Amino acid sequence: MLHNALVLMLALQLLSASPASSCTEQDKRSLIKFLAGLSQDGGLAASWLPDVDCCRAWEGVACDRNGTVVTEVSLPARGLHGRISPSSLANLGSLTLLNLSHNALSGDLPPELISSTSLLVLDVSYNSLDGVLPPTTVLKQPLQVLNISSNKFAAEFPPWNTMANLIALNASNNSFTGQMPAASLCRASPSLALLDLSYNLFTGEVSPALADCTMLKVLKAGRNNLSGILPFELFDMTSLEHLSFPNNGLEGELDGSHMAKLSNLVTLDLGGNCFHGKIPESIGQLKKLEELTLGNNNMSGNLPSSLGNCTSLTTIDLKINSFSGDLGNVDFSALHNLKTLDLLHNNFSGELDLSCNYLTGRIPEALNKLNFLSELNISNNDLEGPIPTGDQMSTFSSFSFDGNPRLCGSVLGNTCDSVKAVHIITAEDQQCGRKIIFAIAFGVFFGIGVLYDQLVLFRYFG
Ligand SMILES: *[C@@H]1O[C@H](CO)[C@@H](O)[C@H](O)[C@H]1NC(C)=O
Numbered sequence: 021m022l023h024n025a026l027v028l029m030l031a032l033q034l035l036s037a038s039p040a041s042s043c044t045e046q047d048k049r050s051l052i053k054f055l056a057g058l059s060q061d062g063g064l065a066a067s068w069l070p071d072v073d074c075c076r077a078w079e080g081v082a083c084d085r086n087g088t089v090v091t092e093v094s095l096p097a098r099g100l101h102g103r104i105s106p107s108s109l110a111n112l113g114s115l116t117l118l119n120l121s122h123n124a125l126s127g128d129l130p131p132e133l134i135s136s137t138s139l140l141v142l143d144v145s146y147n148s149l150d151g152v153l154p155p156t157t158v159l160k161q162p163l164q165v166l167n168i169s170s171n172k173f174a175a176e177f178p179p180w181n182t183m184a185n186l187i188a189l190n191a192s193n194n195s196f197t198g199q200m201p202a203a204s205l206c207r208a209s210p211s212l213a214l215l216d217l218s219y220n221l222f223t224g225e226v227s228p229a230l231a232d233c234t235m236l237k238v239l240k241a242g243r244n245n246l247s248g249i250l251p252f253e254l255f256d257m258t259s260l261e262h263l264s265f266p267n268n269g270l271e272g273e274l275d276g277s278h279m280a281k282l283s284n285l286v287t288l289d290l291g292g293n294c295f296h297g298k299i300p301e302s303i304g305q306l307k308k309l310e311e312l313t314l315g316n317n318n319m320s321g322n323l324p325s326s327l328g329n330c331t332s333l334t335t336i337d338l339k340i341n342s343f344s345g346d347l348g349n350v351d352f353s354a355l356h357n358l359k360t361l362d363l364l365h366n367n368f369s370g371e372l373d374l375s376c377n378y379l380t381g382r383i384p385e386a387l388n389k390l391n392f393l394s395e396l397n398i399s400n401n402d403l404e405g406p407i408p409t410g411d412q413m414s415t416f417s418s419f420s421f422d423g424n425p426r427l428c429g430s431v432l433g434n435t436c437d438s439v440k441a442v443h444i445i446t447a448e449d450q451q452c453g454r455k456i457i458f459a460i461a462f463g464v465f466f467g468i469g470v471l472y473d474q475l476v477l478f479r480y481f482g
Pocket residue numbers: 084085086
């Protein structure tokens with residue numbers, strides 16, 4: 021008897037401790053209005069039932085800890101079509117995150133969302149939203165992350181000057197025209213770390229006002245119609261890690277003292293422009309540089325030997341320029357992380373020394389196509405598989421391939437069936453250890469007149 025009474029009391033206490041918390045009627049109405057505005061809801065209506073607590077069981081909806089106000093709506097790739105109704109989601113007064121990416125939403129982005137006083141993260145990327153981006157109407161916005169990329173927004177970028185907390189803005193892959201938004205944006209958003217404006221129709225010069233974005237790490241504006249030089253102010257943005265302006269109409273020379281300042285640079289992509297002049301010697305100071313893309317420009321001169329000091333490099337793309345001189349100037353063998361070296365259509369001469377590498381994997385077919393190779397020594401590597409036949413490879417003697425027990429082919433006098441049993445020999449076992457492992461001697465002319473589409477030397481890792 022006493023026991024039963026205790027249980028009853030406990031149950032009553034539990035009931036009173038958790039008040040009938042459920043999402044507010046207003047939030048529920050706002051969500052229902054958004055749902056009703058869609059032309060296809062991807063089956064969302066089956067989950068967003070009006071008689072069910074929207075904080076408990078509605079797909080993609082999250083609420084605060086009390087379970088009363090909606091704080092997040094996350095419906096990426098949910099098959100949503102149609103428009104975002106005005107005064108629907110924007111009426112969720114405590115909404116901090118809205119993710120509608122990878123749907124098929126069309127029409128405009130409701131101005132109240134851009135000017136929301138609660139949103140921190142707004143991701144509507146990969147939709148078909150169009151029209152003009154609205155100006156902002158509030159004073160200090162909390163918005164930190166805005167991804168409007170891969171939509172159909174057009175016209176000029178609005179002069180947003182109230183985004184005081186913006187950290188990341190991805191507006192790439194739209195149809196924005198006019199000047200890059202830099203002046204108002206950078207003045208208003210001192211914390212901006214990521215700005216991606218690539219794949220648009222921006223014209224004019226690269227704004228020196230970008231330098232006001234002192235925290236910027238990622239700056240991308242490739243595939244626009246930008247012209248003029250890179251303003252020197254850009255090189256004062258020492259926090260920059262990724263500087264990417266490929267496929268524009270930019271020109272000028274890369275200045276050595278400017279370049280050296282960007283010591284945190286990981287990616288430098290200026291391919292497909294009209295830059296001329298040399299690669300400055302000071303590039304050797306960019307110790308973190310992993311990707312150097314200067315292909316399709318009008319650059320010339322010798323490669324600076326200091327390039328061999330950029331030991332983080334994985335990709336060097338210098339194709340279709342007028343670089344010249346002896347490739348032996350650069351100690352490529354020091355670039356232990358190099359995977360792609362593309363030197364097509366230049367005017368190099370001399371010997372390319374890739375010794376001290378640990379080449380593994382199969383012989384790239386591309387090597388076989390280099391019919392101007394006079395000498396090849398890829399002995400003492402860990403190459404495997406058949407030696408390509410028919411082209412250049414078959415003109416070398418077996419000595420060129422020595423010390424690769426897993427290689428096979430008629431030039432070695434074995435068949436590709438018999439080598440499968442050979443065990444893998446580690447690099448340390450090999451005859452010449454870390455020395456002269458891969459060297460290719462080129463003819464005097466290199467590049468000019470080469471008929472092949474691509475010269476890419478790959479370095480394979482297991
Ligand atoms: C939760 O509800 C209590 C009482 O209604 C209120 O004091 C508190 O501020 C609420 N917390 C949040 C995070 O809304």
